[in-house]
Amino acid sequence: MDRIDAAARELRDADVAAALTGAGVSAPSGVPPFRGEGGIWSEYDPDAFDVWRFRRTPGEFWTDWLDLRADLLDADTEPNAAHRALADLSAAGHLDALLTQNIDGLHGDAASGVSADANEIVELHGNVRRAACRNCGRTTAADDAHERAESGDLPPRCDVCDGALKPDAVLFGEQLPRGALASAHEHAHASDAFLVAGSSLTVEPAASLPAAAADGGATLVVVNLDETPLDERADYVFREDVTEVLPALRDALGE
Ligand SMILES: [Zn+2]
Incomplete structure (x- = not known):
């Protein structure tokens, strides 16, 4: 057979x-894959995308994240x-x-x-199509968070509690x-x-x-x-x- x-x-x-x-x-x-030749980590510094940087400087994290996210996926994927x-x-x-x-x-x-x-x-x-509030845990569509970040709202914040939104993907340093x-x-x-x-x-x-x-x-x-x-x-x-x-x-x- x-x-x-x-x-x-x-x-x-x-x-x-x-x-x-x-x-x-x-x-x-x-x-693109994250690892290996031509992967995301051959283009970007993984240290810029760990959870400690997000906690320290969420606005700067988001600026870099928008670049990475655009290389990962676009609207036509x-x-x-x-x-x-x-x-x-x-x-x-x-x-x-x-x-x-x-x-x-x-x-x-x-x-x-x-x-x-x-x-x-x-x-x-996780899933980069979502963003999650670090404070209350509420998740929201990432597109909305991206639009706000792109228009200078850094970091984008939760509608409910005003906590910083984080891409709902597991970062280095996270469980x-x-x-x-x-x-x-x-x-x-x-x-x-x-x-x-x-x-x-x-x-x-x-x-x-x-x-x-x-x-x-x-x-x-x-x-x-x-x-x-x-x-x-x-x-x-x-x-x-x-x-x-x-x-x-x-x-x-x-x-
Ligand atoms: Zn919240």
Whole structure:
């Protein structure tokens, strides 16, 4: 049997299946990775984007953030075939949760194009489409905060309590959102099939989630252009383009 068909059946036959995605899934949409050659951190100083700088000088932080954000995403950035395939697999009930390291919100865009009741998307590092008040925790659409910051309102402030707004992405020096992390671990432990797409699995917690799934007996499917530390433990490894393999998995299930 074809390896694609075999891997697709593992997803279909699993009682619980989850996927973990990283920068490699957003790259075909033109979103640069943070790490590696040509990545955001080869262009920007990571120290300018840590939580301590935000606390000390939120206005200066926001000025630099607007530049970084513009390089990361623009208004035309759209989900690609890999996002759409994952959204289709979720909508068809073949994926119970989509765990992502990405902060671009493109999984949400793809899901909203497919079904109103798409399965859970767990954003481990937050989402730059939102801003959150450091004081009261209220979240708001980032576009609004960006407009205010661009017009010189630095830092943009919460409508309710006047606290400084922060991009709702995890900065250096910040903990990952506790709820998302707990949910990701629960899904990994419960999975019978676990799909990794576009992640090199070198950054925690991404590295340990598929390992936890495999420890629990899950079938592990890895789709990534480069080698990952989990390849040896994986049942299926596709060192191919996510925009080809993920649609092929979906198509193999007739979804
Ligand atoms: Zn507030």
